[in-house]
Amino acid sequence: MNDSNQPVPEKEVLSVFSGESGENPFPLFAKIRATGAVIPIPFPMGGTDQQTWMVTRMEEAMQVLKDHVRFTVDRRYINSNSNIEQNPTGDTGPSASTNFLTESINSIDEPDHRRLRTLVSKAFTPRYMESLRPRVQEIADELLDQVQEKGEMDLVRDYAYPLPINVICEMLGVPQADRSKIHAWSSAIAHGLGLGRQAPEVEEHLRAFGEYIVQLVNDKRRHPADDLISQLVAIEEEGDRLGEAELLSMIKLLIFAGHETTSNLVSTGTLMLLDQPDQLEKLKADLSLVPSAIEELLRFNGPSTIAGPRFATEDIELAGQQIKKGDMVILVLKSANRDERQFSDPEELDITRKINRHLAFGYGIHMCLGAPLARVEADIAFTTLLRRMPNLRLNVPRENVTWNFMLSSQGLASLPVAF
Ligand code: HEM
Numbered sequence: 001m002n003d004s005n006q007p008v009p010e011k012e013v014l015s016v017f018s019g020e021s022g023e024n025p026f027p028l029f030a031k032i033r034a035t036g037a038v039i040p041i042p043f044p045m046g047g048t049d050q051q052t053w054m055v056t057r058m059e060e061a062m063q064v065l066k067d068h069v070r071f072t073v074d075r076r077y078i079n080s081n082s083n084i085e086q087n088p089t090g091d092t093g094p095s096a097s098t099n100f101l102t103e104s105i106n107s108i109d110e111p112d113h114r115r116l117r118t119l120v121s122k123a124f125t126p127r128y129m130e131s132l133r134p135r136v137q138e139i140a141d142e143l144l145d146q147v148q149e150k151g152e153m154d155l156v157r158d159y160a161y162p163l164p165i166n167v168i169c170e171m172l173g174v175p176q177a178d179r180s181k182i183h184a185w186s187s188a189i190a191h192g193l194g195l196g197r198q199a200p201e202v203e204e205h206l207r208a209f210g211e212y213i214v215q216l217v218n219d220k221r222r223h224p225a226d227d228l229i230s231q232l233v234a235i236e237e238e239g240d241r242l243g244e245a246e247l248l249s250m251i252k253l254l255i256f257a258g259h260e261t262t263s264n265l266v267s268t269g270t271l272m273l274l275d276q277p278d279q280l281e282k283l284k285a286d287l288s289l290v291p292s293a294i295e296e297l298l299r300f301n302g303p304s305t306i307a308g309p310r311f312a313t314e315d316i317e318l319a320g321q322q323i324k325k326g327d328m329v330i331l332v333l334k335s336a337n338r339d340e341r342q343f344s345d346p347e348e349l350d351i352t353r354k355i356n357r358h359l360a361f362g363y364g365i366h367m368c369l370g371a372p373l374a375r376v377e378a379d380i381a382f383t384t385l386l387r388r389m390p391n392l393r394l395n396v397p398r399e400n401v402t403w404n405f406m407l408s409s410q411g412l413a414s415l416p417v418a419f
Helices: 009-018 026-035 058-066 111-120 128-130 135-147 155-160 162-170 176-192 201-221 228-238 244-275 277-285 287-301 371-388
Strands: 037-042 054-057 153-156 310-312 316-318 321-323 330-331 404-405 409-416 416-417
Touching: 009 026, 009 037, 009 153, 037 321, 058 316, 111 162, 111 228, 111 244, 128 153, 128 371, 135 371, 153 155, 153 277, 153 371, 155 162, 155 244, 155 371, 155 409, 162 176, 162 228, 162 244, 162 371, 176 244, 201 228, 201 244, 244 277, 244 287, 244 371, 244 409, 277 287, 277 371, 287 371, 316 409
Parallel strands: 054 330
Antiparallel strands: 037 054, 153 416, 310 330, 316 321, 404 409
16 A cells, blocks of 8 residues: 555646546556545646645545635635635636636635535534425435436436435525526536636526526515525525525535436436445335435435635645646546545445445535435435335446546446346
8 A cells, every 4th residue: 555656648637637537547546546645637727837736645635625714616715825826826726617616615715605604504514304294205305206217217307316416405495497407507517617717608598597596585585485595685685694696606516516427326326326236125125225325325426526625725735646736626526435445445436334434525614514314315215116116227228327527526427227
């Protein structure tokens, strides 16, 4: 487990971010991880003298994620913690790609982060998530009712995708009729954004999505209902705790973060189980293992390849590397989750594994707000699927299963199954 001195060629390292490493980037991660915990990568950043680093191992990834003073998500803060530098490198760098979420909790640090997170956390307690179970169960059953007789479905289109989008839209109070628009916008945005890259057509989707949210918020102002947007609007109207731009970004983030990821957990997780029939059989024989299987699926091949980029606010040494103020640090969660220093047989899927910690939901102050919701949804999704369709099997040759590669995640384009 000593560091190997043989560097991995730059082109190969960059394939991690382009999707060229394919559906199984894990051998490449293992190779890169063996060369070190913190590795310089050749990445265009918009600035000239800043270096980009890739963190491959769990201990160092946690070190960065928990140190929100020296590693900020908000590159405007890199001059000093209190002195905001106005967009030092222009708007072409990586944070430009996520600008539509500027001022949302994932792109700001203390003290604003704490204020926003406290406001929205009230709606995301594990207890509230548990109270959603009956409704999530109903949605799961309704979706499977529609395909049960047919004996086959596209698990992505018919089940894994609509389940979380319906749940988050119901929580927020997005009308049923608008959900297909949300789907179209958010997948176009997710597929068109990359680190330092934005496909030209994304601008139009961002604008349309943004306008829709403004209109939705206005509707809720006029007709408050029993939903999260109405609650947030009420907080905004109380005065200084939630600004309008923050409110809009928060809603966009919740919609955006709240469904593709969970959908990918259910669909990729199902494929991982179909790939390893012994694990699938074990799970079907004892559905009480579903929660532990979910944690293992999150560790083994969770939806998020990387966390959002961090920027060093001062010069700092990490795993023997000299990171300079302003440098960008990319945490490869999928690699950390296969770290042989943390897990025995990390490349094996073992649904009974006792996991102390994985990084699939991140770590530190930005750790996923929606994790309790994702866990409830995934629990119901897997349990209902395997209970109702115990003969679940792939309906196309394995090599025909297709994927979408995005910068920060990777998910199935479709998963035809029979049952
Ligand atoms: C399996 C499903 C999910 C995965 C794997 C996932 C993953 C993540 C990760 C890795 C982060 C941290 C990013 C970073 O540190 O840069 C994060 C943050 C976040 N997630 Fe999730 N997520 C999931 C589901 C959800 C859901 C269902 C919601 C909301 C309904 C949600 C809302 C958020 C929010 C608001 C943040 C930002 C938190 C903050 O900055 O304080 N996520 N998620």
